[in-house]
Each structure stands twice: as structure tokens, then as C-alpha cells.
Amino acid sequence: MGQIMEYVKMAIYNIAFNKGRSFLTMLGIIIGISSVITVVSIGSGVKAAILKDSKEKTVTVTVNQDKSADTQIITPEDMVLIKKRLGSRIKGVATTMPVYGTAYTNKGKFDTDIAFTTPDTVRDPYEKKLIRGSYFTEEDIKNAELKCVIDKEGALFLFGNLDVIGMNLDVLIDNKVQSVQIIGIRDTDPKVMEENQQAAKLYDMKMPLDFEMPYTSYEAWGGNVGINYSSITAYLAPGEKANRIGKEIIKTLNTLHTEGGESLFKKEKGMDITKYMTQTVNTLTTFVGFVAGISLLVGGIGVMNIMLVSVTERTREIGIRKSLGARTNSIVTQFLFESAIISVIGGMIGIVSGAGIAVLVSSLKITGISAKLSIGAVIIATCFSCGVGIIFGIYPARKAARLSPIEALRQM
Structure with missing residues (x-):
């Protein structure tokens, strides 16, 4: 447990040390998650309104x-x-x-x-x-x-x-x-x-x-x-x-x-018309959510790119740690924690901003649209953001772990 907390502290330190770059890295995740949450919330609100208004009486x-x-x-x-x-x-x-x-x-x-x-x-x-x-x-x-x-x-x-x-x-x-x-x-x-x-x-x-x-x-x-x-x-x-x-x-x-x-x-x-309208809303929500989800893929590629840059910048640090006996798994875990935390923070900001946008849209009376925050969408978005950090952080982490201590120290 103590070792895990050490990884977390190191990851947060490195993220805070490069605030601007870290935020730009998160931006793709934030946009993707907020888009998905907004679309799903508004879609759920519209569907709930249809079912309420068309309930058989x-x-x-x-x-x-x-x-x-x-x-x-x-x-x-x-x-x-x-x-x-x-x-x-x-x-x-x-x-x-x-x-x-x-x-x-x-x-x-x-x-x-x-x-x-x-x-x-x-x-x-x-x-x-x-x-x-x-x-x-x-x-x-x-x-x-x-x-x-x-x-x-x-x-x-x-x-x-x-x-x-x-x-x-x-x-x-x-x-x-x-x-x-x-x-x-x-x-x-x-x-x-x-x-x-x-x-x-x-x-x-x-x-x-x-x-x-x-x-x-x-x-x-x-x-x-x-x-x-x-x-x-x-x-x-x-x-x-x-x-x-x-x-x-x-x-x-x-x-x-x-x-x-x-x-x-x-x-x-x-209820035939109600079912048709509900299915239409579900289809549109899924499609638009899928399109918005593409930005998550772009955000993941951004995470991988920045982590590769981080590996290059921290070659000296990696060489020193490996010369002092740091294991390959330790190096991999350190970089994975960093990429995962970047994605999670971006995901949390995306969830809050997405929910805020949905509430703002529903509060505008001229739109006539209501939003209903989907807990399922929040859970999926959170897991997806974590997954993006881990999946796209594997390659940079493995590249860092495979560096030879001697080669790394030569680049000091």
C-alpha cells in the first residue's frame, strides 16, 4: 500500500510540474467525456419526457x-x-x-x-x-x-x-x-x-x-x-x-x-408511436455518443504522445533508478500510474462539465429540452477514462522500462 501511494505522489508531482502540458493532454479526454455525458443526459431527459407525456391513461x-x-x-x-x-x-x-x-x-x-x-x-x-x-x-x-x-x-x-x-x-x-x-x-x-x-x-x-x-x-x-x-x-x-x-x-x-x-x-x-419515438431517441443518442466518443480515442493518443515525450525527458531519471536496482515492473507501474491519473482527472473534469452543460441546456426555457443525468453513463465514462490512461500508457511505460541503465546514463 505504501509503495502504491509513493507511485501516486510521484505521478501527481510530475503532472503538477508540467501543468500546462498536463492540461493540454487532458483536454482531449475532457472534451470526449463531457460530450458523451451531455448527449446521454439530454437523450435520457428527452426519453423520460416522451414516456411521461405518452403514458397510457x-x-x-x-x-x-x-x-x-x-x-x-x-x-x-x-x-x-x-x-x-x-x-x-x-x-x-x-x-x-x-x-x-x-x-x-x-x-x-x-x-x-x-x-x-x-x-x-x-x-x-x-x-x-x-x-x-x-x-x-x-x-x-x-x-x-x-x-x-x-x-x-x-x-x-x-x-x-x-x-x-x-x-x-x-x-x-x-x-x-x-x-x-x-x-x-x-x-x-x-x-x-x-x-x-x-x-x-x-x-x-x-x-x-x-x-x-x-x-x-x-x-x-x-x-x-x-x-x-x-x-x-x-x-x-x-x-x-x-x-x-x-x-x-x-x-x-x-x-x-x-x-x-x-x-x-x-x-x-x-403505445406504438411512443415505442418508435423512444427507439429513435435511443438510436440518435447512441450514434451521437459514438461520434463524441471518437474524441476519447484522440485524447488517448494525446496521452500516449505526451508520455513518450516524458520518457525521453526523464531518461536520466530512469537510468539512475535502474542503476540503483529499480525493477522493470516498478518503472512500468510508475508511468502507468501517471498516464492513468492524467486520464482520471480529465475524466472527472469532463463528467462535471458535461453534467453542467446538460443542466444549462435544460434550464434554457426556449429549448424545451430537459436533461437527466445517467449514472450508468457516468460509471462507463469513468471506467473508459481510466482505461484510456492505462491502455495508451502501456507502450510509453514499457519503452521506459526497457531502457538500458548504461545507455540512459550516457544521455545525462
Whole structure:
């Protein structure tokens, strides 16, 4: 142990004696390690953000069109039974029928995307919460009430304020106009509002309005609502898995619709895009990390070059040590310690600077990028920097150890 500490002290002394040269030697290691840490940290942060934002909170079950010519076979009674069987494991069950229309106000006419849906849609985790008024009820569904819930952006755009509960809109669908009463307002993301307004000004266009209405009210425009659906969406309670809930919904539906066999219903795959995006981020992170890692190779060559220069400069020292009985292994170990310590110090500086750059990038709100320091990347970077010092220090160390004492002393 005492001998090892002696090697360490000698290595630190020689590194400190040539500060400028030692720092330039470390520079390649510092740049390589900091680049890898920065890239991996930002990549991990982006991946974590993708997984967080795209985490399944709903599951949709549809009728398999390959097994049934009539896809409108899921009944309201089916939905009631599903809610009863799953209980607190789901927040609600909903179905939606999108329809395109036109809304008329004192400001003119506006394209409108209308979602004819069910009351449980108010619990949709991907939708903004209700900030004014109320949502339509089962009674409104039963009576096919002409009521709607609009978003905050639409209310401000149409009326200039949010005091619009009870007001009416004329809505045109399929060449027929009906008066619809506003009963609720959903919140809108301020950033989305700003982006929509800028896009509307840029392209000189009017952004479409978003409405939600009882699905039965579509009959007022002559729509064929019927009593059955082709798909339903369940809103998961915290901690529940979409795949598990989806299987239980399908199992329940299969017991109610035995004529279609076991594959009459299927769960829609909602994580394919997430997997693709995650794989893309992983691929890009690996590629850019590999490119950044090339600088580590350059840094290793720099370490070897400087150590060869050090061997030449210290020929006299080596000759004296060998003439006094220093073994070959002792000379090799001394130079290996020196090259390894140079690489380790460079690696530590690289890790700190890489983490700092990643945090700085994520703190800039204009980038929208978050960083997540990877402990695995830090460990790999540390081991790699040590390895660079040892591997690229072997040749200079062996060259120093092979010097003949007599030849070395002649060069004094």
C-alpha cells in the first residue's frame, strides 16, 4: 500500500510540474467525456419526457371489422355493465362520434369540430378541466338536449370573455341549422392559444372551434345516431395498466356478444408511436455518443504522445533508478500510474462539465429540452477514462522500462 501511494505522489508531482502540458493532454479526454455525458443526459431527459407525456391513461376497445360486418354492436347497457364490473379501477367509459360543422355568430361563420359524446368524457385525462359551467348529464343524453361545452380559446375568440354560459350558437350540419346552448367551458393551454393565434394571423385563416355535445343530439340534424357504438374508451384509475383493463373489457363484451367468437373485439395499440419515438431517441443518442466518443480515442493518443515525450525527458531519471536496482515492473507501474491519473482527472473534469452543460441546456426555457443525468453513463465514462490512461500508457511505460541503465546514463 505504501509503495502504491509513493507511485501516486510521484505521478501527481510530475503532472503538477508540467501543468500546462498536463492540461493540454487532458483536454482531449475532457472534451470526449463531457460530450458523451451531455448527449446521454439530454437523450435520457428527452426519453423520460416522451414516456411521461405518452403514458397510457386510457384504453380503447373496438369491434373487429374482420369478424363482424356490423361494427355498431356495443350497447349502452354494455357500457353500464363494464363500469359496474371494473368499479374504481376506471374513472369512466366513453364513446365519441366526430362531426364537422359550421358555427354562426355576430363575428361571422367558423369551422367547427364537434365531438358528439357521452357524459364520462368529462373525465378524459387528456382533456383540459372544466373551468366554467357544467358538463352534460345522462338526462341530457336521454332527452337529446342541444347543449355544448366549448374551450376557453373558443369562448374568448367568439365573445371576448368567459361569461358565455347560457348563450346560444347557431350550428350548421348537413345543410341544417340548430340553435345550441353553451353550458360549460374547458380550460385551454395558454401556449396552445398563442400558437393558434399566431398561426391564424400567419396564414390569414380562422382556427376551427371545438365543441362537445350529447351524442343523441345529433338526431336534431337528421343524423343516424342509433343506440349502439363501434368502440369505447375507458379512463384508467391511477396505477392501472391499459393492457390488463383492455383484456377485462374484451372479456366482459365477449360474454355479452357470444355470436362473434373470442376475437370479435380488440384493443387498440396506443403505445406504438411512443415505442418508435423512444427507439429513435435511443438510436440518435447512441450514434451521437459514438461520434463524441471518437474524441476519447484522440485524447488517448494525446496521452500516449505526451508520455513518450516524458520518457525521453526523464531518461536520466530512469537510468539512475535502474542503476540503483529499480525493477522493470516498478518503472512500468510508475508511468502507468501517471498516464492513468492524467486520464482520471480529465475524466472527472469532463463528467462535471458535461453534467453542467446538460443542466444549462435544460434550464434554457426556449429549448424545451430537459436533461437527466445517467449514472450508468457516468460509471462507463469513468471506467473508459481510466482505461484510456492505462491502455495508451502501456507502450510509453514499457519503452521506459526497457531502457538500458548504461545507455540512459550516457544521455545525462
